[in-house]
Amino acid sequence: MLQPRSAKIYTEVISDIADEFVQRVSKIRNRNCEVPDDFLNEIHRWSLESLAQIALDIRMGCLEDSPSEDTQNLIDAINIFFINVPILELKIPFWRIFNTPTFRRYIQALDCIKEICLKYINKSMENLNMDKPESQMSVIQKVLKENPIKVASILALDLFLVGVDTTSNAVASILYQLSINPEKQELLHEEILEKLPTTDAKLTTEKLEAMIYLKACIKETMRMYPVVIGNGRQTSSDVIISGYHVPKGVQVIFQHYVISNQEEYFTRARDFIPERWLKNHMAFKEHHPFASLPFGFGKRMCLGKRFAELEIQTLIAKIMRTYKVEYHYKKLDYHIHPMYTPNGPLKLRFIKRNDEPLK
Numbered sequence: 471m472l473q474p475r476s477a478k479i480y481t482e483v484i485s486d487i488a489d490e491f492v493q494r495v496s497k498i499r500n501r502n503c504e505v506p507d508d509f510l511n512e513i514h515r516w517s518l519e520s521l522a523q524i525a526l527d528i529r530m531g532c533l534e535d536s537p538s539e540d541t542q543n544l545i546d547a548i549n550i551f552f553i554n555v556p557i558l559e560l561k562i563p564f565w566r567i568f569n570t571p572t573f574r575r576y577i578q579a580l581d582c583i584k585e586i587c588l589k590y591i592n593k594s595m596e597n598l599n600m601d602k603p604e605s606q607m608s609v610i611q612k613v614l615k616e617n618p619i620k621v622a623s624i625l626a627l628d629l630f631l632v633g634v635d636t637t638s639n640a641v642a643s644i645l646y647q648l649s650i651n652p653e654k655q656e657l658l659h660e661e662i663l664e665k666l667p668t669t670d671a672k673l674t675t676e677k678l679e680a681m682i683y684l685k686a687c688i689k690e691t692m693r694m695y696p697v698v699i700g701n702g703r704q705t706s707s708d709v710i711i712s713g714y715h716v717p718k719g720v721q722v723i724f725q726h727y728v729i730s731n732q733e734e735y736f737t738r739a740r741d742f743i744p745e746r747w748l749k750n751h752m753a754f755k756e757h758h759p760f761a762s763l764p765f766g767f768g769k770r771m772c773l774g775k776r777f778a779e780l781e782i783q784t785l786i787a788k789i790m791r792t793y794k795v796e797y798h799y800k801k802l803d804y805h806i807h808p809m810y811t812p813n814g815p816l817k818l819r820f821i822k823r824n825d826e827p828l829k
């Protein structure tokens with residue numbers, strides 16, 4: 471269902487949403503072209519707007535100057551949900567015996583997500599046009615064609631839970647990396663300028679496809695700083711992993727953050743070198759296919775990978791076409807909160823190309 475060709479039908483609307491974000495950045499900058507400390511929240515708004523379009527075929531208006539209060543409530547609830555999942559799953563499960571404050575917060579967040587999502591799911595159902603050819607159908611239409619409304623609602627809820635913070639934190643991380651690696655940002659700008667020579671040039675799927683340095687910058691950020699640092703699986707039978715016998719039923723954690731930052735798999739692993747992903751470049755080296763898996767692997771790999779890639783590539787291309795992004799403060803560490811993301815306000819400067827900061 472979430473195939474490359476499904477993602478492509480969203481190119482135009484995802485591009486419109488990215489344009490709105492680029493305009494919003496221009497509005498929220500201060501005199502030094504710097505965005506407010508809560509810039510990550512602005513990126514969440516873009517991500518939520520894009521996801522509502524993908525999951526439900528609707529616009530929520532998250533990027534308007536005064537969005538409905540559902541926007542912020544949903545963003546906050548998704549964040550609370552993610553912060554509490556590892557506490558409930560990995561620590562001693564007192565919540566199984568008592569109604570702990572953490573458990574209450576978690577359930578309240580889920581109730582809030584459910585309530586808001588159902589409101590928009592119902593809205594989306596009212597506007598459904600099931601007569602479209604299959605190739606132009608949205609995710610929700612395709613699901614509804616073969617399943618009852620309940621299944622479609624559960625899927626949409628699931629997409630809201632996992633598709634907002636992941637994508638926005640990835641964007642935050644990519645922008646930060648490009649801002650502290652200005653020479654790489656210039657190379658990227660040159661590539662984008664070649665494909666979009668005028669400000670009104672249309673960003674098509676083919677142009678995005680041809681932006682190989684853009685994809686390399688994204689891959690390199692996700693290698694060094696995967697927003698989801700690991701995957702878990704429970705073995706369904708006895709297996710031998712690297713010579714160790716792992717019995718059936720054991721929880722196995724695959725720490726791809728650790729692997730993808732090892733010198734053994736990537737030379738100069740702690741350096742940001744997008745060129746290592748470019749086949750014809752001297753920095754390119756075949757690496758182990760499992761050495762960097764930011765979207766997981768196998769049957770349970772990320773269902774929204776193509777959408778996330780489309781959203782991120784489109785937004786970064788548009789931002790880089792319009793702005794030079796700078797960062798002038800102390801280097802940021804990364805932390806898990808609950809995604810792996812730069813720790814601290816993203817005080818980025820967005821300087822319009824051919825524009826100087828206002829004096």
Ligand code: HEM
Pocket residue numbers: 524628629632633634636637640697698700701702764765766767768769770771772773774775777778
């Ligand atoms: C940069 C953005 C994203 C990253 C890094 C990411 C990463 C991941 C990872 C690591 C997993 C677990 C994979 C595994 O266990 O092998 C996952 C699962 C999933 N992702 Fe994403 N994701 C992103 C964006 C999205 C988006 C935008 C959507 C929805 C449109 C989405 C939908 C899902 C779903 C539904 C699953 C669960 C799949 C299953 O358990 O069968 N993700 N994602």
